[in-house]
Amino acid sequence: AQSVTQLDSQVPVFEEAPVELRCNYSSSVSVYLFWYVQYPNQGLQLLLKYLSGSTLVKGINGFEAEFNKSQTSFHLRKPSVHISDTAEYFCAVIKFKNTDKLIFGTGTRLQVFP
Amino acid sequence: DAGVIQSPRHEVTEMGQEVTLRCKPISGHNSLFWYRQTMMRGLELLIYFNNNVPIDDSGMPEDRFSAKMPNASFSTLKIQPSEPRDSAVYFCASSTTPVVIYFGEGSWLTVV
Numbered sequence: 001a002q003s004v005t006q007l008d009s010q011v012p013v014f015e016e017a018p019v020e021l022r023c024n025y026s027s028s029v030s031v032y033l034f035w036y037v038q039y040p041n042q043g044l045q046l047l048l049k050y051l052s053g054s055t056l057v058k059g060i061n062g063f064e065a066e067f068n069k070s071q072t073s074f075h076l077r078k079p080s081v082h083i084s085d086t087a088e089y090f091c092a093v094i095k096f097k098n099t100d101k102l103i104f105g106t107g108t109r110l111q112v113f114p
Numbered sequence: 115d116a117g118v119i120q121s122p123r124h125e126v127t128e129m130g131q132e133v134t135l136r137c138k139p140i141s142g143h144n145s146l147f148w149y150r151q152t153m154m155r156g157l158e159l160l161i162y163f164n165n166n167v168p169i170d171d172s173g174m175p176e177d178r179f180s181a182k183m184p185n186a187s188f189s190t191l192k193i194q195p196s197e198p199r200d201s202a203v204y205f206c207a208s209s210t211t212p213v214v215i216y217f218g219e220g221s222w223l224t225v226v
Contacts (some may be wrong), residue, residue, distance in 0.1 A: 044219075107157075
């Protein structure tokens with residue numbers, strides 16, 4: 001079985017503070033990992049992806065994530081958030097042998113306060 | 115690139131009516147996906163096509179739902195008859211590599 005767990009449903013943070021959104025996955029085979037962002041009333045936008053190579057992946061808008069195979073985690077981080085980062089963030093995985101099925105976590109609502 | 119285009123963006127319909135959602139994938143993409151997003155269940159994959167052929171429809175909730183892809187540039191998701199519990203945001207997405215999937219803006223469906 002394969003699942004994605006986002007441990008925090010909501011993360012409130014003040015502007016310019018650092019943030020980490022947690023994601024853990026379970027899979028018996030290797031996976032590709034993604035973070036998507038959804039702004040209010042919009043679709044999902046790809047933030048970053050890990051396919052292979054360096055375990056530290058940099059994405060758009062100053063976000064980065066680190067793949068940790070031993071801990072089966074892919075946490076998303078940003079050193080200094082902006083009001084405009086307020087959105088829903090989804091972690092997602094694809095199994096190597098089933099590269100057409102993108103499985104999403106339940107999402108984390110990041111709320112940035114001034 | 116125009117991105118994945120969905121229509122309508124918003125639809126309000128009465129219970130029992132037929133609903134048709136439309137999707138135009140990104141040109142050149144050979145895989146197309148329909149997802150549903152609700153507060154209770156999050157994002158669920160309903161069905162996906164590869165080269166216009168349905169590959170996996172195990173996520174389609176019941177026989178009231180059907181999806182077609184008559185050609186590489188068009189797909190529909192139909193609900194007949196619609197029920198209030200079908201109210202959700204329906205996303206279409208497409209990809210060309212097997213891995214990176216691009217989403218449309220979604221169709222907000224309300225069944226009253």
